[in-house]
Every structure is written in structure tokens, then in C-alpha cells.
Amino acid sequence: MxxxxxxxxxxxxxxxxxxxxxxxxxxxxxxxxxxxxxxxxxxxxxxxxxxxxxxxxxGKEALVRAVIEHMGEFVINRERDALGRVSTIRGLRRWRDALVQANALRHGAYGCAIGSLASEVSDHDDVARAALSRLFLEWQGLLAAVLQRMQDAGTLPPEASVDQLATGLMAALQGGYLLAQTAHDVAPMATSIDMALAHIESLSAG
Structure with a gap:
């Protein structure tokens, strides 16, 4: 069973x-x-x-919620594998390259799997919205953990807020997905993430 x-x-x-x-x-x-x-x-x-x-x-509402769980598990497992051992800006750039290249295979046509769901269901299904919010927070937490490892290694200064930087990086990623989706071109996505990473690198304590 x-x-x-x-x-x-x-x-x-x-x-x-x-x-x-x-x-x-x-x-x-x-x-x-x-x-x-x-x-x-x-x-x-x-x-x-x-x-x-x-x-x-x-009904469809119950099916949509199951799809969110299914897609969320896929995305979070992928990101956990990709980010779990990253502790350098170079590692974050490799993560960026993988996401951009994967989206380029679809010419940026469909955007982020969970971001696309969020844009459609968040306004009328509070259960689905809460589930999506938890997924984004978990994803953002994985990014914050990378930045924390960089801070622990002395790459980022102690006064840098890893949570705020992770929020900015997540916003750049999701905004980049949306721009790529509307343009059917991954260039805006690459630029958006690059700008966020450049800001993080500029804070380097070295």
C-alpha cells in the first residue's frame, strides 16, 4: 500500500x-x-x-495542487543536487550556466516550472499559494546556505546579509525566467542573474 x-x-x-x-x-x-x-x-x-x-x-483544483507537489519535488531535488555543495562564486556561476542552458533548449518558452504555476493560481487558491510559497522559501534557503558557506569561508564579509542576498538572487532568477518566457530568448535571464551575482561578488571580503 x-x-x-x-x-x-x-x-x-x-x-x-x-x-x-x-x-x-x-x-x-x-x-x-x-x-x-x-x-x-x-x-x-x-x-x-x-x-x-x-x-x-x-476536480481540477485538487489535480493542480497535486501538480504543484509533483513539480515542486522535482525542482527542489534538482536545486538541492545543484547547490548542496556549492561554496564559491564560481560554483554559483556554474549553477547559473546550467539553468540558462536548460532554458535555452526551450528558447525560454515556458519559464520556471513553479513560477509559472504561481502566476496562474496564487490569486484564487490559498492552499496552492501557500504550497508554492513554501517551495520558493525552500529554494531560497538553498541559495542562502551557499552564501552562508561563502561567508563562513571569508569570501563574503560578516556584515553581509545572506538572507537578503538570497532574496535578491531568487528575484533575479524568477524575473529572468519571466523575461525569457515573454521574449522567447534566454539572454534577459542570463543578464538578470549575472547582475545579481556581480553584486554578490562585489561584496567579496578579499
């Missing part, structure tokens, strides 16, 4: 069906947007029946 984020306990087969529905919905909502993705779209993409979908989700 598998326990989902709610109270329902699923068989292994049921868990696989649910995961297939969520994965299909996540792909569709990332490309088409939440508003333009219908449950019929999800049924067609996942290959499940309507009764199976409604067995796991009582």
Missing part, C-alpha cells in the same frame, strides 16, 4: 495510475498553462478513464 499526500491509501497499481495522471497534467500545464489545460486534455494524455481520474481527484 502507498500513502499519498492526503489520507487515501493506494494499492501499487492505484499509485501508478495516480502518478501517471499527475505527470501528464504537469506536462500539459507547464506547456499550455493551467487555465488552458482541461481535464479532457489530461484524460487523453494520461490514457486513463474518467472514473479513474475522479477516483483520485475530485
Amino acid at each position: 502507498v500513502t499519498t499526500a492526503g489520507t487515501r491509501r493506494l494499492t501499487e497499481r492505484g499509485a501508478k495510475t495516480r502518478a501517471r495522471i499527475v505527470a501528464a497534467a504537469a506536462d500539459l500545464m507547464y506547456v499550455k498553462g493551467v487555465g488552458d489545460t482541461t481535464l479532457d486534455d489530461v484524460l487523453a494524455a494520461s490514457g486513463v478513464s474518467k472514473s479513474q481520474l475522479y477516483h483520485h481527484f475530485n
